[in-house]
Amino acid sequence: MDFQDKHIITLYQKFCNQTASMEELAEFSEFLKHDAAEKRLFDLLEMDYELSDIHLREIDDLRATQIYREIISRRQPLRKVFSLTSRIAIAASLVIIAVSSLLYYHFVDSQTQQLTYISPATDIPPGRVGATLTLADGSTIKLGAASAGVIAREPGLLISRNSKGEVVYEIVDKESDHLAGNNTLATNKGETYRLKLPDGSLVWLNAASSLTYNTAFNANKQRMVKLEGEAYFEVTKDDEKPFIVKSQHQEVRVLGTHFNVKAYPDDRLETTTLAEGSVKVSYQAAAWNKDTQIRYNDEIKLSPGQQSILKNDQIMVSNINLENALAWKDGNFIFNGVGIKDIMQDIARWYAIDIIYEGEVPVGKFSGNVSRSKNVSQILMALESTRLVHFRIEGRKVFVTK
Structure with a gap:
């Protein structure tokens, strides 16, 4: 990396940290005017160790246009410095919202930012490890981040x-399989938990979700679980006993693989994301024959890196970024061109809050x-900080306005 490359990275760092002078901003914007500037900047950032953990996204046109207007509306000297086109404004705004350090775009004057102040007394902490286990006899056990040890005994289990913080089922008497019944592991809003099923399969359960399963897993011809909400599965391979995840409108059938199913009852759609192996997604579809609606069962097969979306009796398959789709399992939210309602829905489940929209729902991605x-x-x-949305917190209610 030569001196000029390092200088470009320095300008970019100062842009991110809001420490660039007017001359440096002008130089950075001039660099961005070149046709290959965006690609060169990405290439340089990939080579630079200090910036290797910065994730870049190209923001939506609405935000880019807003930044452009902010640039040209500033005091007179800046109007001469920045003659940016909309395309250049987009290129100059590649930096993602970095929540961990709360970086804001340099082009938003600090004197005009109207960010909501949230006092520590009214702030809401994140979710935690927790769940409720309902046994076959109807009794319940509240689970938290307690120390390891025996939770309960059931016939043969x-x-x-x-x-590791997982609920583990261990078969101690195979002759008692016929006495087994259904168990349900459920998380409230603001909770998450991990489960190891009797066959050794691992399940990560997201907030506001439940998984119901028969404890005689290994005695049945198929390993079936019922899911409401979201869960990530790492299924132990068994060619003779398929693993089936039933949700409200679909079934996912595998032999041994890693995949994610998101099927909240209040969502408009159900998604299945495949990380490894292969899965078959069966669903009930609908078609019209003259004036009559005909319903029938259909099935699609996913390959790693693909996601199926079931909505309104139709299913779509697309290639997706696995890191984004599975971020929740690794302790992150990753949003990429997502509307505010979808974002707030995920936030509401994890922080156990209610979302109330006042007036029109803010637009933009x-x-x-x-x-x-x-x-x-x-x-x-x-x-x-995007200036597209504003919030107010009252107790565990978050009010959203434009």
């Missing part, structure tokens, strides 16, 4: 919590990489 370990204030303030 020992249920415990291991050092948002992109960002946010740790789920942050208080809700840091996420809301970062979203507000």
Whole structure:
């Protein structure tokens, strides 16, 4: 990397940290005018170790246009410096909302930012490890981040919590399989938990979700679970006993693979994301024959890196970014061109809050990489820095306005 390359990275760093002088901003904008500037900047950032953990996204046209207007509306000297086109404004705005350090765009004058102040007393902490286990006899056990040990005993089974924080089922008497019944592991809003099924399959359960399964897993011809909400599965391979995840409108059938299913009852769609192996997604479709609606069963097969979306009796398959789709399992929110309602729905489940929209729902698409370990204030303030949306917190209610 030569001196000129390092200088470009320095300008970019100062742009991110809001420390660039007017001359440096002018130089950076001049660099961005070149046709190959965007690609060169990405290439340089990939080579630079200090910036290797910065995730870049190209923001939506609405935000780019807004930034452009802010640039040209500033005091007179800047009008001479910045003669940016809309395309250049987009290129100059590649930086994602960095919640961990609360970086704001340099082009938004600090004197005009109207970010909501959220006091520590009213701030809302993130979700935590927790769930409720309902046994076959109807009794319930509240699970938290307690130490490892035995949780319960059922016919032929020992249920415990291991050092990894997982609920583990261990078969201690195969002759008792016929006495087994259904168990349900459920998380409330603001909770997440991990489960190890009797066949060794691992399940990560997201907030406001439940998984129901028969404890005689290994005695049945098929391993079936019922899901409401979202879960990530790492299924132990068994060619003779398929693993089936049933949700409200679909079934996902596998032999042994890694995949994610998101099927909240209040969502408009159900998604299945494949990380490894292969899965078959069966669903009930609909078609019209003259004046009559005909319903029938259909099936599609996914390859790694693909996601199916079931909505209104139709299914679509697309190639997706696995890091984005599975971010919740690794403790992050990653949004890439997502509307505010979808973002707030995920936030509401994790922070156990109610979302109330006052007036029109804010428009625009948002992109960002946010740790789920942050208080809700840091996420809301970062979203507000786009100046497309504003928030007010009252108790566990978050009011959203344009």
